[in-house]
Amino acid sequence: MKAIEPxxxxxxxxxxxxxxxVSLTADxxxxxxxxxxxxxxxxxxxxxxNYVAALNSARCQGPLCQAGSxxxxxxxxxxxxxxxxxxxxxxxxxxxxxxxxxxxTWQQAETGEIPLGNLEYRVGGSGGGFDCFEFALDNPxxxxxxxxxxxxxxxxxxxxxxxxxxxxxxxxYGAGMSFGSVSLPTMLSRARAAKTWQTFTSTGEGxxxxxxxxxxxxxxxxxxxxxxxxxxxxIQRAPIxxxxxxxxxxxxxxxxxxGDKNTPAVARKREAIPWTSLFSPFPFHSVxxxxxxxxxxxxxxxxxxxxxxxxxxSTPSDVDMVAVGSYYAGANIINLDGGYGGTxxxxxxxxxxxxMPIEYAITKVHRFLVEEGIRDEIVLLASGGIxxxxxxxxxIALGADGVIIGTSELVALGCVRCGNCxxxxxxxxGIATTDSELDQLIDPEWGAQRIINLYAAWQxxxxxxxxxVGLKDxxxxxxRTDLLRYTNGR
Amino acid sequence: xxxxxRIETSPIKLASTQIGKFDIIRKDNCLNCGQCISHCIxxxxxxxxxxxxxxxxxxxxxxxxxxxxxxxxxxQALEMVRNEEFESLGDxxxxxxxxxxxxxxxxxxxxxxxxxxxxxxxxxxGFDAIWTDMSEIVxxxxxxxxxxxxxxTAVDVGRKPSWIIDFENLDLPRFHEIQIPMLFxxxxxxxxxxxxxxxxxxxxxxxxxxxxxxxxxxxxxxxPYIKSVVLRSxxxxxxxxxxxxxxKASFVELTLPESHPADELEGVLTRLKSHNPALLVSLxxxxxxxxxxxxxxxxxxxxxxxxxxxxxxGQCSGGEMFITDSTRKLHLNLVKRHIRDxxxxxxxxxIAAAEHVPKLIICGTDAAVLDYSLMVALGCxxxxxxxxxxxxxxxxxxDSEAAEQRIINLACAWRxQLLEILSAMGIRDVRRLRGxxxxxxxxxxxxxxxxxxxxxxxxxxx
Numbered sequence: 001m002k003a004i005e006p007x008x009x010x011x012x013x014x015x016x017x018x019x020x021x022v023s024l025t026a027d028x029x030x031x032x033x034x035x036x037x038x039x040x041x042x043x044x045x046x047x048x049x050n051y052v053a054a055l056n057s058a059r060c061q062g063p064l065c066q067a068g069s070x071x072x073x074x075x076x077x078x079x080x081x082x083x084x085x086x087x088x089x090x091x092x093x094x095x096x097x098x099x100x101x102x103x104x105t106w107q108q109a110e111t112g113e114i115p116l117g118n119l120e121y122r123v124g125g126s127g128g129g130f131d132c133f134e135f136a137l138d139n140p141x142x143x144x145x146x147x148x149x150x151x152x153x154x155x156x157x158x159x160x161x162x163x164x165x166x167x168x169x170x171x172x173y174g175a176g177m178s179f180g181s182v183s184l185p186t187m188l189s190r191a192r193a194a195k196t197w198q199t200f201t202s203t204g205e206g207x208x209x210x211x212x213x214x215x216x217x218x219x220x221x222x223x224x225x226x227x228x229x230x231x232x233x234x235i236q237r238a239p240i241x242x243x244x245x246x247x248x249x250x251x252x253x254x255x256x257x258x259g260d261k262n263t264p265a266v267a268r269k270r271e272a273i274p275w276t277s278l279f280s281p282f283p284f285h286s287v288x289x290x291x292x293x294x295x296x297x298x299x300x301x302x303x304x305x306x307x308x309x310x311x312x313x314s315t316p317s318d319v320d321m322v323a324v325g326s327y328y329a330g331a332n333i334i335n336l337d338g339g340y341g342g343t344x345x346x347x348x349x350x351x352x353x354x355x356m357p358i359e360y361a362i363t364k365v366h367r368f369l370v371e372e373g374i375r376d377e378i379v380l381l382a383s384g385g386i387x388x389x390x391x392x393x394x395x396i397a398l399g400a401d402g403v404i405i406g407t408s409e410l411v412a413l414g415c416v417r418c419g420n421c422x423x424x425x426x427x428x429x430g431i432a433t434t435d436s437e438l439d440q441l442i443d444p445e446w447g448a449q450r451i452i453n454l455y456a457a458w459q460x461x462x463x464x465x466x467x468x469v470g471l472k473d474x475x476x477x478x479x480r481t482d483l484l485r486y487t488n489g490r
Numbered sequence: 491x492x493x494x495x496r497i498e499t500s501p502i503k504l505a506s507t508q509i510g511k512f513d514i515i516r517k518d519n520c521l522n523c524g525q526c527i528s529h530c531i532x533x534x535x536x537x538x539x540x541x542x543x544x545x546x547x548x549x550x551x552x553x554x555x556x557x558x559x560x561x562x563x564x565x566q567a568l569e570m571v572r573n574e575e576f577e578s579l580g581d582x583x584x585x586x587x588x589x590x591x592x593x594x595x596x597x598x599x600x601x602x603x604x605x606x607x608x609x610x611x612x613x614x615x616g617f618d619a620i621w622t623d624m625s626e627i628v629x630x631x632x633x634x635x636x637x638x639x640x641x642x643t644a645v646d647v648g649r650k651p652s653w654i655i656d657f658e659n660l661d662l663p664r665f666h667e668i669q670i671p672m673l674f675x676x677x678x679x680x681x682x683x684x685x686x687x688x689x690x691x692x693x694x695x696x697x698x699x700x701x702x703x704x705x706x707x708x709x710x711x712x713x714p715y716i717k718s719v720v721l722r723s724x725x726x727x728x729x730x731x732x733x734x735x736x737x738k739a740s741f742v743e744l745t746l747p748e749s750h751p752a753d754e755l756e757g758v759l760t761r762l763k764s765h766n767p768a769l770l771v772s773l774x775x776x777x778x779x780x781x782x783x784x785x786x787x788x789x790x791x792x793x794x795x796x797x798x799x800x801x802x803x804g805q806c807s808g809g810e811m812f813i814t815d816s817t818r819k820l821h822l823n824l825v826k827r828h829i830r831d832x833x834x835x836x837x838x839x840x841i842a843a844a845e846h847v848p849k850l851i852i853c854g855t856d857a858a859v860l861d862y863s864l865m866v867a868l869g870c871x872x873x874x875x876x877x878x879x880x881x882x883x884x885x886x887x888x889d890s891e892a893a894e895q896r897i898i899n900l901a902c903a904w905r906x907q908l909l910e911i912l913s914a915m916g917i918r919d920v921r922r923l924r925g926x927x928x929x930x931x932x933x934x935x936x937x938x939x940x941x942x943x944x945x946x947x948x949x950x951x952x
Contacts, residue, residue, distance in 0.1 A: 011561075013561035013562060014561070014562060014563065014564050015560060015561050015562070015563050015564075015566045015568075016561060017557060017560065017561060057566075087515075087569045087570070087571045088557065088560055088569060088570045088571070090571065090572055091512055091555065091570045091571055091572050092557070094609035094610070095609060095610055095611050095612075096607070096608060096609055096610070097609070126610075126611050126612040127611050127612050127613070128611065128612020128613045129612045131612065132612075133944075133945070245626060246624070246626060249607050249608070251624045251626075251914060252624035252625060252626075252913065252914025252915070252916075253635075253910055253913070253914055256603065258603070279636060282913070282914075283625075283626075313626050314624065314626065316623050316624045316625065316626050317623050317928075317931055318626070319626065322626045339608065339621070340607055340608040340612075341607050341608075342606060342607040343605060343606065343607055344605050345603055345604070345605050346603065346604070346605075347601045347602065347603050347907065347910055348591070348601075348602045348603070348604060349601070349602075349843075349844050349845050349907045349910060349911065350910060350914070351607060351608035352608050352610060352618075352621075352845070353620075353621060353622050353845045353849075353911070354621070354622050354623075354624050354911065354914050355621065355622075355623065355624050356621055356931055356936060357612065357621075359940065359941075360936050360937075360939075360940040360941075363940045363941070363943075363944075364939070364940055384607075385607070385608075407606070407607060415606075416555070416556065416557050417606045417609070418554055418555040418556045418557070418606070419555075419604040419605050419606040419609070420554045420555075420556060420604070420605060421604075421605025421606060422603055422604055422605040423603075424531070425531050427556075427605075428529075428530070428531045428532070428554075428556040428558045429556060429557075429558060432605060438531070481943070481944040484944055484945070485945075486945040486946075486949040486950070488949065
């Protein structure tokens, strides 16, 4: 496939949030030296105005550039420029998604490039798991830098030796997010990006909106415990069918869509009553054994013989047994969904306390599948807490084939992770909402470009990482725990 | 007629708990254009009532951190900062989010549900180093929370004979069935406020559980609820209490002083039991150093309940051991001596969130005793100012009925969350959870199992 060039796609806000706030003191006489100096375009003289203003503080790279000749503070003849930490930077984010991670994800979605500057874009601040180790980058020099573009990041999604073969050029696809949990423009943005990148996105459990049909070769559909919106034709449309047994953010608790968001349009898709809370039960009450599970898969294969089967499970202590069971039932893909993953609505108690984080589950399952001698016949994908390109690489080094991405795509669309998706009118930023006014805030074309750019930036980072560890193909990274080094969160 | 146990909640707000997490600041360069009004869906921004040309001060406590107003402001005139009052709540253990969660639970009586994934640290110490397990595919799970199936949360507090010795002379079990595995401490702050003590005791009565009250804090209004009260006294002062009250009591707890003569405890216990053979006696332990004497008293049926207390940060014996570790140790010790099933083990201290209850039960107790969390439900900020002057949240002046409803709401929210955990595990009875460490994952073990082969041990646990 030919390379995908990112197209710059700026924020949809007038006053974007950054880490730094640039301000001009009363000494400023508006000479404009700073405008020419700043490489990021922070300062501006609007046409028709005499004065200079720091209109784009969010682009400021901070004190890092003070060493260079292009620093506004050193060039200013009267010392009139002040650079402070922006007050809202401290109000943004949390331990898992630090303000730095959110802002750099926005930057990547805007430019499609690896973030410059001194913001931490690789790890969060959770003090464990992915945030506690890194790659030991002592480049063995086996790959010449000029060939970095040739480093392969593709993975295969069917390794069973039968059925159709399916390859994606990047080792990830989009996670299930239902119509109801997110808006239709959000789904369309994701589907367009998936098509551009020749990868996939998933409908989640909430029916298959007709608007997605033009992208059907890149849309996975989910069969979850509530069977909301599952029909024969939706199954026949999808190249991959995903059985959702559980979701990492609420393992063992089924699915939740609170009444406020269940608008008539959502209810129609789900064949339910509008404005009632919809709870998918837990578990599939028709599946209590591997044999029952196989019956499920056979049922789908009868309707759509060509489909690949993915099984999404969360991470209890016996997840390794579950994975082996799924393999013998005929699954092509095991999707492990870790406890720290995203959700449109989940009880707070379930997000931290039930089931293990994905980092633990990957090594556990990978090693067990290797011992069982079936590792190379099944595709192991990790999700639930994968935030950055570095998280992707680490998941693969721990033993996954690839990953599934959810929250990061929403952050690319402007999510600040305020956590108000579950009720009322839903997302005030127009992403995870079903409100007919708020969902207009996202233009699918803009949204798609933001996600395409994020993917491009991630692919560049993966290639750089592979180059730095001396690998030509991401498939060679799987299980290479020897490349990892413990940092204890620095 | 058989009726399922259920808790009646009723939303109740307290003015003292309306503290937002963020402050929205409107700077002087605001143009009063009103863009923020249309972008805020939470009603933080309004026009000035008196002068519609101006914007009113933002109503910050309604803000939900979405940044829409800040980012859409054409003049960069709005700022969002962390609210210092919120940030200064509690301490390192009773963190602002923990206090805020209890306030919300006590206000609404519901399980807190939010969008977006987990936001906290990967792991912590104490309760935060434990994950509970769930069942996937192969074990039947339960759906208790939507009442499609029933999950029992009742436990027995007291003594059960392990086996029948003499059919002619049946030793009847002596226990008190409580409907939720949570007991209450009526005055953990030691402020002796009658309205609060009455509220806790009445809530315990209403919920079908028990509340601990010191003999010296007992008063006449508690009389109708005396069956729901555990009266407590230090060992050396039990017989100096009001004999009439002692006669009415069905359940007493003795707290042990630092040291006491070896035979004193046995003497007191024998005398108590000879006065009233039906009396349930609990021993309040504050150390994780368990003596042989203790186990002998349990074996001889002189003690029916062991209540292991930690401080408000969950630390036992002055910080040597976390409560979950001491209860695990005591539980296993009792199991090894074949006396675990005969008695009840309770744990108290540091229980600050709904998930702490099942985690403590997994670590060997039958039920948990809630102390400071009840006070936080009433608006307490864990500031310890009550030790020197008046309570800033006005606890002593709180309406007793409102306080009772707040506690009932909290208990309902926590019980429902316990049901969530149990249903995810596929357990239908909370009594089955006791000591089930197989249904939990402990940080050190799982870190070693998953990462031990990658990184050297000395890095992992430094």
